[in-house]
Amino acid sequence: MSGVNDFVIRFANVNGTGSASANFLFAKTVFRMGVPVVPKNIFPSNIQGLPTWYEVRVSEKGYLGRREGIDFMVAVNPQSFKKDVASVNPGGYFMYDSTKVLHEEFIRPDIHYIGVPMMEICNREFSDARQRQLFKNIVYVGALASLLKLDFAEIEGLFAEQFKGKEKLIAPNVKALYLGADYISKSVTQYPSFYVERRDLVGERILVDGNTAAGLGAVYGGASVVSWYPITPSTSLVGAFEDYAKELRVDPVTGKNNFSIVQAEDELAAIGMVMGAGWNGARSFTATSGPGVSLMNEFLGLAYFSEVPVVLVDVQRSGPSTGMPTRTQQSDVLEAAYASHGDTKHVLLFPSTPAECFSFMSDAFDLAEGLQTPIIVMSDLDLGMNDHMSEPFRWDDNKKYNRGKVLNAEELDKLKDWGRYKDVDSDGIPYRTLPGGHPTKGSYFTRGSSHDEYARYTEDSDTYIRIMERLQKKMETAKKMVPAPEIHANGNALGMLYYGTSAHACEEARDLLSQAGTDVDTMRIKSFPFDESVREFIEAHEMVFVVEQNRDAQLRTLLINEMDLNPATLKRVLHYDGTPISADFVLKGILSHLQTKSH
Amino acid sequence: MSYTKPVFHHPHLTKNELGYTKKDYEGSLSTLCAGCGHDSISAAIVEACFELNIEPHRVAKLSGIGCSSKTPAYFLNNSHGFNSVHGRMPSIATGANLANRDLIYLGVSGDGDTASIGMGQFCHVIRRNLNMIYVVMNNGCYGLTKGQDSATADKGSKAKAGNVNPYEGIDLCGLAIELGATFVAQSFSGDKSQLIPILKAAMSHKGFALVNVISPCVTFNNNVGSTKSYDYVREHNESLGRVDFVPLGEEITTQYEAGEVKEVKLHNGSEVLFHKLRQDFDPENKIEVINALQKARSQNEILTGILYLDNSGVELNDLLNTTEVPLNQLSEKELCPGSAVLSEINQGYR
Numbered sequence: 001m002s003g004v005n006d007f008v009i010r011f012a013n014v015n016g017t018g019s020a021s022a023n024f025l026f027a028k029t030v031f032r033m034g035v036p037v038v039p040k041n042i043f044p045s046n047i048q049g050l051p052t053w054y055e056v057r058v059s060e061k062g063y064l065g066r067r068e069g070i071d072f073m074v075a076v077n078p079q080s081f082k083k084d085v086a087s088v089n090p091g092g093y094f095m096y097d098s099t100k101v102l103h104e105e106f107i108r109p110d111i112h113y114i115g116v117p118m119m120e121i122c123n124r125e126f127s128d129a130r131q132r133q134l135f136k137n138i139v140y141v142g143a144l145a146s147l148l149k150l151d152f153a154e155i156e157g158l159f160a161e162q163f164k165g166k167e168k169l170i171a172p173n174v175k176a177l178y179l180g181a182d183y184i185s186k187s188v189t190q191y192p193s194f195y196v197e198r199r200d201l202v203g204e205r206i207l208v209d210g211n212t213a214a215g216l217g218a219v220y221g222g223a224s225v226v227s228w229y230p231i232t233p234s235t236s237l238v239g240a241f242e243d244y245a246k247e248l249r250v251d252p253v254t255g256k257n258n259f260s261i262v263q264a265e266d267e268l269a270a271i272g273m274v275m276g277a278g279w280n281g282a283r284s285f286t287a288t289s290g291p292g293v294s295l296m297n298e299f300l301g302l303a304y305f306s307e308v309p310v311v312l313v314d315v316q317r318s319g320p321s322t323g324m325p326t327r328t329q330q331s332d333v334l335e336a337a338y339a340s341h342g343d344t345k346h347v348l349l350f351p352s353t354p355a356e357c358f359s360f361m362s363d364a365f366d367l368a369e370g371l372q373t374p375i376i377v378m379s380d381l382d383l384g385m386n387d388h389m390s391e392p393f394r395w396d397d398n399k400k401y402n403r404g405k406v407l408n409a410e411e412l413d414k415l416k417d418w419g420r421y422k423d424v425d426s427d428g429i430p431y432r433t434l435p436g437g438h439p440t441k442g443s444y445f446t447r448g449s450s451h452d453e454y455a456r457y458t459e460d461s462d463t464y465i466r467i468m469e470r471l472q473k474k475m476e477t478a479k480k481m482v483p484a485p486e487i488h489a490n491g492n493a494l495g496m497l498y499y500g501t502s503a504h505a506c507e508e509a510r511d512l513l514s515q516a517g518t519d520v521d522t523m524r525i526k527s528f529p530f531d532e533s534v535r536e537f538i539e540a541h542e543m544v545f546v547v548e549q550n551r552d553a554q555l556r557t558l559l560i561n562e563m564d565l566n567p568a569t570l571k572r573v574l575h576y577d578g579t580p581i582s583a584d585f586v587l588k589g590i591l592s593h594l595q596t597k598s599h
Numbered sequence: 600m601s602y603t604k605p606v607f608h609h610p611h612l613t614k615n616e617l618g619y620t621k622k623d624y625e626g627s628l629s630t631l632c633a634g635c636g637h638d639s640i641s642a643a644i645v646e647a648c649f650e651l652n653i654e655p656h657r658v659a660k661l662s663g664i665g666c667s668s669k670t671p672a673y674f675l676n677n678s679h680g681f682n683s684v685h686g687r688m689p690s691i692a693t694g695a696n697l698a699n700r701d702l703i704y705l706g707v708s709g710d711g712d713t714a715s716i717g718m719g720q721f722c723h724v725i726r727r728n729l730n731m732i733y734v735v736m737n738n739g740c741y742g743l744t745k746g747q748d749s750a751t752a753d754k755g756s757k758a759k760a761g762n763v764n765p766y767e768g769i770d771l772c773g774l775a776i777e778l779g780a781t782f783v784a785q786s787f788s789g790d791k792s793q794l795i796p797i798l799k800a801a802m803s804h805k806g807f808a809l810v811n812v813i814s815p816c817v818t819f820n821n822n823v824g825s826t827k828s829y830d831y832v833r834e835h836n837e838s839l840g841r842v843d844f845v846p847l848g849e850e851i852t853t854q855y856e857a858g859e860v861k862e863v864k865l866h867n868g869s870e871v872l873f874h875k876l877r878q879d880f881d882p883e884n885k886i887e888v889i890n891a892l893q894k895a896r897s898q899n900e901i902l903t904g905i906l907y908l909d910n911s912g913v914e915l916n917d918l919l920n921t922t923e924v925p926l927n928q929l930s931e932k933e934l935c936p937g938s939a940v941l942s943e944i945n946q947g948y949r
């Protein structure tokens with residue numbers, strides 16, 4: 001099944017040895033050769049010493065999900081040899097550091113072995129200990145480049161970009177590269193049947209991770225107050241915001257920042273600061289992962305009930321509790337949708353690509369201010385931390401921010417009877433005022449306790465119900481404002497429903513199913529609350545496979561709960577081992593449902 | 600329930616320099632217990648803002664949860680208020696201040712709200728030197744949940760339920776100084792003549808200003824066996840001097856001269872010794888201040904006045920090098936880098 005531009009290579013490294021940039025170099029070179037790549041980092045919750053893997057799928061057809069089965073293993077971590085040998089497809093390749101003899105237990109008769117004496121070469125050619133370590137990585141990239149026919153000019157071009165300003169580092173890197181390559185051309189006679197051949201399949205697409213995209217999206221979306229508490233896998237999102245803000249948001253005249261970032265003492269404080277800023281009219285966000293969302297629950301309820309704009313990114317990881325903090329999952333869906341005690345409900349956005357991380361993030365501020373409620377962007381570790389081939393970021397310079405219903409002093413003066421929580425437009429969204437805006441009008445008391453239309457404390461049941469029902473109505477309005485689902489329907493009896501990073505595997509699975517004679521319609525959910533088209537899609541199909549990366553079929557529960565759907569039509573396809581979902585998995589899951597049905 | 604007070608515009612009401620009368624600084628009718636110390640502090644805030652000629656709408660009032668945290672409804676009706684969640688007022692204040700550095704941020708909290716559930720945020724807002732006034736209405740108990748000991752209750756004091764408090768009480772002023780607060784004051788809700796000038800000084804301070812105000816809970820702090828109870832004080836009458844009993848529900852007021860140690864009887868019959876700082880006391884000498892606080896503590900005295908002042912502190916927005924223009928006033932022009940920059944960025948990921 002593997003062939004030219006169609007294979008999976010896995011690098012088995014030790015965490016903290018500088019392998020990540022070498023592995024990325026490999027992926028980027030393939031990308032620069034116009035061939036779609038899907039890199040995935042599989043790393044431990046550790047800074048140095050534990051096994052880490054990097055997987056690159058090369059896909060001529062442009063499938064962007066993971067593919068199971070490894071065709072080529074670059075094994076530079078003896079700790080994980082056993083597992084690494086076992087994971088190679090029959091007929092596949094196992095490249096290792098042959099400075100030491102490979103122990104017999106690692107020999108499989110059905111795979112090819114390529115020994116490259118990486119350590120020996122580096123010890124001979126480089127004197128400095130750190131260099132020996134780092135260039136070992138470049139030596140294997142050189143060996144691979146030779147075996148898989150990568151374009152050396154592209155690699156050298158990437159070195160030049162990487163070491164801009166540190167040009168003296170280019171030469172030793174190039175040297176290491178060719179040391180690896182030369183060793184292969186001298187010692188290897190049988191080359192793999194799969195390799196990379198230049199194509200023009202990438203177009204204008206970019207290779208970037210979702211956290212960078214979302215951080216940049218927040219800059220474009222006008223975020224000016226950011227507060228956060230470090231947690232994998234969300235940390236790099238705030239890092240990206242900071243880097244871009246320092247580059248793009250410093251006043252050229254005064255040298256002062258048109259933004260502020262505070263590393264909070266915990267996630268409670270982080271969301272509290274975001275809420276304070278949102279209340280006071282600045283666009284503000286925080287990013288966290290599941291444990292942080294758990295801590296933020298009380299504030300999210302306050303923001304919902306007192307109607308304060310908040311943008312929160314949940315870069316999901318494997319739970320429960322600390323779970324597998326460096327592995328991916330989509331397991332915070334229910335927690336986010338109903339975060340906090342009492343009857344609450346929040347708007348969720350589910351990006352699938354870095355381009356959507358960018359656009360959903362920038363739109364999230366319009367939504368938060370437009371709706372005066374928390375908007376939760378549901379990313380995940382796979383999307384946030386792995387590089388994805390994506391449509392480029394786009395921005396329309398004519399776009400104006402939607403700052404929502406905020407009354408200024410003149411508008412207040414014209415109004416006879418303003419009430420903070422009055423539903424003037426019958427869309428459930430009231431008008432707000434900002435502190436300091438008017439000397440005698442528009443002040444009110446924001447509170448999480450029950451209040452009437454004039455923000456006055458009340459325990460009157462009728463008033464309470466009126467406010468709660470208006471908040472429901474606001475969610476109805478939200479349905480028209482959030483991104484609509486993407487539907488591909490051709491009147492098939494079977495449907496497949498998915499969201500976020502399951503999209504790539506699902507789209508590939510759809511093709512595989514079709515090749516096997518079973519056509520399915522698809523719907524990719526991009527947001528919650530669900531709009532009517534979601535119900536229509538589900539009710540138009542005999543059976544709908546709901547594909548998710550969690551154990552409990554959380555989105556399925558949400559669908560049933562919100563729309564009174566018949567649970568029997570919604571079939572679970574659930575992947576939750578912490579690795580990104582693959583098309584093979586989805587296919588198997590769907591086929592097993594179909595078999596059960598035909599029994 | 601908050602009622603809006605009927606507004607009578609008396610022709611003789613005096614106006615401040617801005618032309619506002621005191622009414623313009625008042626709030627809704629308080630729903631706290633009659634005689635609650637917190638109401639006296641609200642009144643002092645009204646007075647301080649009036650005397651300071653602050654435009655009411657330039658103040659943002661923020662609080663957590665508790666009887667004390669309800670008080671922002673009872674002063675400054677023309678200011679926006681934010682009654683947040685229990686113990687988290689500092690984070691709301693921080694975000695609000697980052698969004699608009701031009702307003703005056705007046706935070707109100709209780710000893711439960713600050714010294715227990717909100718201890719983390721209290722510490723961190725201090726070390727960030729947020730430009731705000733942080734008033735603690737300190738009654739040594741949880742008023743709103745019916746009188747449990749708070750973390751500022753004295754060791755050995757007896758709560759209404761009968762249990763003796765075995766734990767050390769937290770001294771918020773000492774802690775704040777330790778954490779780098781740039782303005783620390785302590786006063787008593789009944790001593791308007793001292794509290795109002797302190798509040799005015801706090802509002803004039805740039806940076807974090809803590810005003811810890813001992814504020815008796817008339818309903819839940821009146822039990823035999825408390826080190827602050829009437830009975831305790833009466834038994835120790837000789838050593839502690841004259842004891843006056845102030846009946847429940849009556850507002851306590853006191854005035855005394857600088858340099859004196861003054862015993863103040865609270866509603867629950869307990870005694871507090873207010874040691875007024877000498878006028879030659881140097882509030883800018885940290886070591887002297889800490890010594891004075893420790894000494895007062897060992898003598899069961901409470902020091903009042905402006906305890907510590909550091910005018911050289913840099914407040915948070917300046918620490919972060921944030922623009923002078925309030926961030927909430929920036930528009931697309933300053934915030935959005937535009938499509939040309941974005942295509943360059945895209946190019947970098949190809």
Ligand SMILES: Cc1ncc(C[n+]2csc(CCOP(=O)(O)OP(=O)(O)O)c2C)c(N)n1
Binds near residue numbers: 666711742
């Ligand atoms: C998360 C949370 N836990 C508990 C409570 C209940 N509660 C309300 S007020 C309060 C104590 C308030 O004490 P303090 O801050 O000293 O205010 P006081 O009423 O004494 O002025 C508590 C525990 C709450 N509102 N929220």
Ligand code: SF4
Binds near residue numbers: 634635738819
């Ligand atoms: S319970 Fe205590 S703190 Fe609360 S209002 Fe009554 S007197 Fe004041």
Ligand SMILES: [Mg+2]
Binds near residue numbers: 710738739
């Ligand atoms: Mg209290």
